[in-house]
Amino acid sequence: MPWTRRHLITIEELSREEIEQILATAKAFRSILDRRVKRVPALRGKTVVNFFLEPSTRTRIAFEMAAKFLSAEVVSFSAAASSTTKGETLRDTAQNIQALNADMIVLRHSAAGSPLYLSRLLHIPVINAGDGAHEHPTQALLDVFTMRDKLGSLRGRKVVILGDILFSRVARSNIHALTKLGAHVTVVGPSTLVPYWFEHLGVQVSHDLRSALADASVVMLLRIQHERQESSHFPSLGEYTSMFGLNKTRASWIKPDAIIMHPGPINRGVEIDSDLADSERSVILQQVTNGIAVRMAALYLCAGGQPEAVVNVN
Ligand code: CP
Numbered sequence: 001m002p003w004t005r006r007h008l009i010t011i012e013e014l015s016r017e018e019i020e021q022i023l024a025t026a027k028a029f030r031s032i033l034d035r036r037v038k039r040v041p042a043l044r045g046k047t048v049v050n051f052f053l054e055p056s057t058r059t060r061i062a063f064e065m066a067a068k069f070l071s072a073e074v075v076s077f078s079a080a081a082s083s084t085t086k087g088e089t090l091r092d093t094a095q096n097i098q099a100l101n102a103d104m105i106v107l108r109h110s111a112a113g114s115p116l117y118l119s120r121l122l123h124i125p126v127i128n129a130g131d132g133a134h135e136h137p138t139q140a141l142l143d144v145f146t147m148r149d150k151l152g153s154l155r156g157r158k159v160v161i162l163g164d165i166l167f168s169r170v171a172r173s174n175i176h177a178l179t180k181l182g183a184h185v186t187v188v189g190p191s192t193l194v195p196y197w198f199e200h201l202g203v204q205v206s207h208d209l210r211s212a213l214a215d216a217s218v219v220m221l222l223r224i225q226h227e228r229q230e231s232s233h234f235p236s237l238g239e240y241t242s243m244f245g246l247n248k249t250r251a252s253w254i255k256p257d258a259i260i261m262h263p264g265p266i267n268r269g270v271e272i273d274s275d276l277a278d279s280e281r282s283v284i285l286q287q288v289t290n291g292i293a294v295r296m297a298a299l300y301l302c303a304g305g306q307p308e309a310v311v312n313v314n
């Protein structure tokens with residue numbers, strides 16, 4: 001099946017086959033990276049603009065490195081360095097970036113729907129690097145890529161996502177990706193942050209950590225998204241940690257071969273104890289590394305590349 005999408009806006013809109021195509025392309029790129037090949041010419045002559053209107057470490061650097069490995073030119077800029085501080089709208093900013101002959105835009109924005117809006121406005125590809133509490137598609141893709149790397153097929157596997165589900169774009173994108181790949185997802189945390197309506201997305205909702213962790217192959221921690229909460233959803237961070245923080249005792253409830261994940265940034269001592277974040281069960285830094293190959297796949301495919309051209313030569 002040829003790849004036909006020019007934009008990557010949500011996981012929700014992707015079919016299982018399209019997710020498989022991105023993962024296969026990312027696997028091929030990772031094998032190239034593992035061979036210490038410095039650059040491949042796939043995007044030579046193209047300019048990728050990283051436009052981040054919210055802070056980022058991992059996503060922004062991984063997109064920049066991915067574009068450079070593909071031989072693209074990269075321009076990265078943030079809210080503070082842009083004329084949005086002078087009142088310029090997202091629409092005008094994006095149209096100016098296009099007028100400056102950018103070939104692709106990678107957008108992070110606090111408003112859900114802004115990448116979709118730009119994809120309808122511009123004639124160049126738009127990749128969503130996280131839009132509000134809506135979706136973070138490349139994060140979910142690197143997460144399932146890492147899970148499959150460690151565990152093989154996800155079909156029938158139990159994946160627990162623990163923490164602030166309500167305000168998490170990572171949770172939403174992972175729920176869509178994991179359910180399409182056949183995993184059984186349980187979301188767990190305080191009832192104020194894990195409402196029952198998430199069941200409509202095909203997951204189990206739990207407020208009981210011990211029973212949720214039983215039989216899990218993957219435990220994914222999420223931080224509390226203070227920047228998106230307008231009111232308090234639990235009495236204090238200390239009380240959240242005492243009820244739902246992953247510590248040594250609670251980790252003993254998980255199967256010994258289960259992996260611990262976190263999209264970052266980590267709040268050590270809040271959602272996860274430091275020694276667990278650094279333990280052998282943690283694949284947190286492997287997630288970050290896999291983010292480069294996954295973003296290479298996203299850039300390559302949205303620029304018009306075909307999976308077979310990379311997969312079949314590896
Ligand atoms: N996981 C993630 O999106 O991290 P950054 O905010 O640092 O990009």
